[in-house]
Amino acid sequence: MLPGTSSLLLCLWTKVVSSTWYEVGSGYAAAERRTNEVYIEETPQVSLPEYRVPQWCHRLNIYHGEATCYSPRGGNYLSSMGTRCELSCNRGYRLIGQRSIQCLPNRRWSGITYCRQIRCHTLPSLYRGSYQCSAGVKLDSQCSYTCQPGYYLEGDRRRMCLDDGHWSGSDPICVDIEPPKLRCPESRERIAEPDKLTTTVYWDPARATDTADGIIKHVTLHGPEPGSEFPEGEHVIRYTVYDQAYNRATCKFAVRVQVIRCPVLKPPEHGYLSCTSAGNNYGATCEYHCDGGYERQGAHLRVCQSTRQWSGSQPRCTPMQINVDVNSVASLMDQFYDKRRLLIVSAPDPSDRYYKMQNSMLQQATCGLDLRHITIIELVGLPPHEVGRIHEHRLSDNIIEGLRQFLHITRSRFNMVFVGKDGVDRDRYIQPVTPEELFSFVDTYLLSSQEQLQREQNRDMCE
16 A cells, blocks of 8 residues: 555545434434434435445434334344334324334435324313312323312213323313202092093192292193093102202102992893993993894993992893784884894795795804894785795784785795885895895995994804
8 A cells, every 4th residue: 555545545434424424313413403303305216326334314312202123234223224113102192293214315214203292171160160180281180170169060070181182071060059949739539520531630830949049940840731631540740840050859749530430231141231431430321232133121221320339220131022913014013123124035936946945045044144133024925825924923914915015015926125124125136145145235234333343243153
């Protein structure tokens, strides 16, 4: 080596070192102060030169946090080009910026990152109260609330500053703790009115006073108004009152309504009942009815009395007694009025094929005929051998002739007339009719409401 060469190399090496290396944790010496902030610069789109000596970024110093770095050149080169660092903050601090940065060829880190202290907002003042906090608005600070004497704290008594920068719970309030005074009417018991299941009940409204400022906000009634109709049973009436501070007071009383009842009546055999109201309450009346073909024997009406007993005695329904020994057709027909329907079958001869066919079908439908209150009257033959009968009862010649004239029934051919319970001619037939057709006509057009109810109850009786 030539003389002076060593001195020249040393000078050049000193310049290189002084322009390439920086104080740890201080950035670029005088150009950068003690901070973690690194400006982002785009990496030039040129092929990177190969460095024999590692190029260093300034050493990271994360205040209130730490950086975990990995270098492609090994653990001794944690600030060399290509080094990647994962950043995190201590508890109570929030990371602002990128979580991962890299040392770029321009000797700068790829991002600006720092740790900011977590703080909650200042709590609002408490009306008629105050609070004290253990550490102001910092993380984990606990604030305790208290109210002035005479007021009660509603809500959270303690709140804590959480990791997300918000307080736990919600703002409490201090309220007046003295409720108003409220007095309800006395409970009462009433008897239902005759023939009704209800009664009218009156009372004076509840009286309210306030012990604080004397101001009553409003009184609310929960339940029927005084003078309302109350049904049987116990009814709880409530009043609610609020003062100016919205303190609430409540009171209640009961209205008990009793219904006097008689034993439940049973309908007579071959009959039914029609009752008012509930059927066995005080004042209710029950009327007895008999099925078609039966007549009532005894009182037709009974009343439930305040002694819980029925007036009168139980009537009976006995088979209808048909009196054929009458002087006129009107007297005969009156016996069936509102009780039975009549089917008058007329034929010129007992051997008439229509008559025989019709008679056979009707004999097989006895149950259905009786269920629909239908009585058969037969007028068969020609004078002087004409026969008229209702079951086993024989009709006189005068009544036979009267029926034919009254209902316009011919002797010359087979024909039938169907008469309703009201005595009105409802339908006529010149050929035999099946029981099903006849029953369908009755069920569709002629049944009363009570008969329809009984028909539903006895639908399967003839099956």
